Amino acid sequence: MGLTYSSAIVSDPAAFASPVDDASDKDRWREYDYIIVGGGTAGCVLASRLSEDRNVTVLLIEAGKSYEGDFPTRIPLAYTKLFKSEVDWDYVTTPQNGMNSRRVHWPRGKILGGTSTINAMIYHRCAPEDFDEWERLGATGWSYADLRPYFDKAERYAPSTLYPQVRVEEHGLKGPWQTNHTTEFAVSRLSLFDIPTYTMRSKPILDTILNTCEEVGIPYNHDVNSPRGTIGATRLVGCIDDGGRRSSSATAYLTADVLKRPNLTVAVHSTVERILFAHSANANPRAVGVEISKSKTSPRYRAYARGEVILCAGTIVTPQLLLVSGIGSSDDLRKLDIEVVRDLPAVGRNLKDHLTTGPVRFRTKADITWDRYNQPLHGVIAFLRWLFAGSGPLSALGTSTAAFVRSDDPKLSRYWEESTKTTVRDATSGPSAPDMELFWFPLLFGMEDGVVVPTSGSYGVTMAASLLRPESTGQIILASRSIWDKPVIDPRYLESENDINVAVRATRLLCRMARAEPLNSLLDWTTTEDTDYFWPGNTDPSELSDDALKQWIRDNANPIFHPVASARMGKDPQTSVVDPELRVHGIAGLRVVDASAFPAQVSGHPCAVVVAMAEKAAELIKVSASQ
Numbered sequence: 370m371g372l373t374y375s376s377a378i379v380s381d382p383a384a385f386a387s388p389v390d391d392a393s394d395k396d397r398w399r400e401y402d403y404i405i406v407g408g409g410t411a412g413c414v415l416a417s418r419l420s421e422d423r424n425v426t427v428l429l430i431e432a433g434k435s436y437e438g439d440f441p442t443r444i445p446l447a448y449t450k451l452f453k454s455e456v457d458w459d460y461v462t463t464p465q466n467g468m469n470s471r472r473v474h475w476p477r478g479k480i481l482g483g484t485s486t487i488n489a490m491i492y493h494r495c496a497p498e499d500f501d502e503w504e505r506l507g508a509t510g511w512s513y514a515d516l517r518p519y520f521d522k523a524e525r526y527a528p529s530t531l532y533p534q535v536r537v538e539e540h541g542l543k544g545p546w547q548t549n550h551t552t553e554f555a556v557s558r559l560s561l562f563d564i565p566t567y568t569m570r571s572k573p574i575l576d577t578i579l580n581t582c583e584e585v586g587i588p589y590n591h592d593v594n595s596p597r598g599t600i601g602a603t604r605l606v607g608c609i610d611d612g613g614r615r616s617s618s619a620t621a622y623l624t625a626d627v628l629k630r631p632n633l634t635v636a637v638h639s640t641v642e643r644i645l646f647a648h649s650a651n652a653n654p655r656a657v658g659v660e661i662s663k664s665k666t667s668p669r670y671r672a673y674a675r676g677e678v679i680l681c682a683g684t685i686v687t688p689q690l691l692l693v694s695g696i697g698s699s700d701d702l703r704k705l706d707i708e709v710v711r712d713l714p715a716v717g718r719n720l721k722d723h724l725t726t727g728p729v730r731f732r733t734k735a736d737i738t739w740d741r742y743n744q745p746l747h748g749v750i751a752f753l754r755w756l757f758a759g760s761g762p763l764s765a766l767g768t769s770t771a772a773f774v775r776s777d778d779p780k781l782s783r784y785w786e787e788s789t790k791t792t793v794r795d796a797t798s799g800p801s802a803p804d805m806e807l808f809w810f811p812l813l814f815g816m817e818d819g820v821v822v823p824t825s826g827s828y829g830v831t832m833a834a835s836l837l838r839p840e841s842t843g844q845i846i847l848a849s850r851s852i853w854d855k856p857v858i859d860p861r862y863l864e865s866e867n868d869i870n871v872a873v874r875a876t877r878l879l880c881r882m883a884r885a886e887p888l889n890s891l892l893d894w895t896t897t898e899d900t901d902y903f904w905p906g907n908t909d910p911s912e913l914s915d916d917a918l919k920q921w922i923r924d925n926a927n928p929i930f931h932p933v934a935s936a937r938m939g940k941d942p943q944t945s946v947v948d949p950e951l952r953v954h955g956i957a958g959l960r961v962v963d964a965s966a967f968p969a970q971v972s973g974h975p976c977a978v979v980v981a982m983a984e985k986a987a988e989l990i991k992v993s994a995s996q
């Protein structure tokens with residue numbers, strides 16, 4: 370048996386599945402009640418919840434490694450160092466017409482916990498109206514009122530005396546997933562490694578930006594995760610544990626106690642290649658198992674499901690697996706010689722992602738930002754502080770403050786009306802929901818080929834805005850009939866003129882904010898070298914033309930990696946893939962539980978929504994097994 374770190378986690382398919390040669394001998398089949406494909410954000414939640422019932426057996430299959438003992442993924446601020454590493458699938462989009470033919474890198478987690486193990490850890494329940502929109506789109510039972518108990522069930526929020534206005538009764542306090550206010554500035558957490566005058570210096574710039582938000586007309590919101598709505602500027606909460614380490618869905622839900630359950634098998638380094646079906650004359654095809662392998666050329670194994678196969682492979686691989694298994698547009702499948710099991714044209718379609726405007730940089734006065742950590746001595750001290758005290762900048766969110774705003778907010782309109790001629794349509798999920806998120810990092814950096822590259826020798830703030838409600842809609846299509854060939858990812862960023870118009874407004878707002886007090890006084894406007902790097906931030910906003918800004922956005926926009934809806938939920942099999950109980954239309958024994966099943970894009974950060982969806986799905990599955 371191939372063992373990894375914990376005896377409960379296996380990595381050799383022979384230990385949990387049957388060789389393909391045994392397929393005709395049912396007595397030799399390895400069978401489970403539930404097979405979960407993908408040990409990512411949703412998959413770990415489901416494995417943990419379904420195996421609570423000791424009378425059912427659960428197999429969780431993950432293509433990547435175990436999270437156990439993986440040190441770099443536990444350091445919150447180091448998450449960008451995980452890009453293009455062994456725990457990143459490292460996808461690339463097709464050349465994007467709306468972005469001057471650029472291809473962009475899409476990181477996704479290849480490890481237990483999936484993308485929750487490599488993400489930026491922002492905990493966000495998004496806008497309550499997002500889920501009421503889901504209901505309107507046909508996802509009956511997924512309104513905010515329906516979903517809220519599952520947000521609470523998952524969360525273990527750590528109340529903080531520093532944030533007394535957060536109402537604890539609006540949070541979960543007993544769930545497995547730890548959420549915390551970021552601790553880098555908490556005096557209670559200072560330690561031996563806090564050299565006097567050293568630790569607190571980046572706080573002023575972030576506080577100053579929040580004060581500036583109020584000054585320009587964006588009110589402070591004490592808790593953007595409350596049912597009272599998400600609009601406003603805020604200090605974000607992180608999926609970070611009491612020790613200053615990442616809390617992923619794997620660390621939260623696959624604890625040592627859960628892994629000891631005799632009815633749960635967790636397999637890593639094992640890739641599901643396709644879903645197996647049984648056909649009968651008078652019934653829908655039934656998913657009865659999966660085929661697994663360790664590499665393109667190694668032997669194939671099969672595991673069989675008495676109950677259900679549940680796809681949790683994420684927004685890219687869930688549709689890819691459906692397609693290679695024969696579920697998708699029959700025309701497309703036939704072109705690749707794939708036998709059609711069910712014609713479902715929406716598989717891989719309706720893809721939505723969040724794009725940012727690109728980095729708007731401002732030089733600051735010296736030594737009030739995190740740029741100092743580029744110096745080796747400061748970097749080492751920060752690391753030791755995280756290691757021994759679980760605090761300091763490495764225990765923090767990179768984006769620990771942000772603002773959720775509307776592009777039609779009349780209090781803000783003067784900032785874009787001064788010179789813009791663009792109009793925007795309301796694409797929000799409701800009158801109290803945002804369509805832009807402004808955020809900022811207390812350091813200067815750029816992106817080179819998908820990797821974050823700090824700018825050494827200067828001090829500054831990097832701002833950007835995310836387009837939360839894009840109209841541009843993309844797709845994921847097969848490159849071949851093999852799961853080992855990455856699919857074609859075409860998000861079609863900025864193909865809608867409305868999206869780029871919202872981006873222009875957001876960029877103008879950022880440029881105006883920087884010129885408002887008190888932030889203006891902390892910025893260094895004197896230097897003129899390297900004007901491209903600081904453009905458009907270094908230019909008087911009233912002199913920025915819409916055309917120049919649009920060109921800059923198309924050249925510099927980057928996604929923030931929130932793709933959803935490629936196997937979306939709904940009632941109509943022509944426009945959706947799964948029904949409101951997450952069952953694939955027209956197939957028995959097959960569900961999808963991950964971000965691909967979102968009916969529409971949320972106006973915020975999706976990870977908490979994926980976890981709440983998985984919590985609700987576990988209950989739906991338990992109820993349907995008992996009927």
Ligand SMILES: Cc1cc2nc3c(=O)[nH]c(=O)nc-3n(C[C@H](O)[C@H](O)[C@H](O)COP(=O)(O)OP(=O)(O)OC[C@H]3O[C@@H](n4cnc5c(N)ncnc54)[C@H](O)[C@@H]3O)c2cc1C
Nearest residue numbers: 407409410411432483484488489490491641683964974976
């Ligand atoms: C860099 C980055 C930063 C982000 N920051 C935030 C943030 O701060 N806050 C937030 O809310 N959201 C954030 N997100 C988005 C969020 O993390 C994801 O939306 C969410 O984690 C997706 O969960 P999922 O279950 O759909 O998929 P995943 O978590 O990606 O799970 C899919 C799993 O399936 C496995 N798998 C794939 N193919 C196979 C196969 N054939 N066989 C077996 N296993 C397979 C994968 O290895 C993976 O473990 C970020 C994303 C990225 C990439």
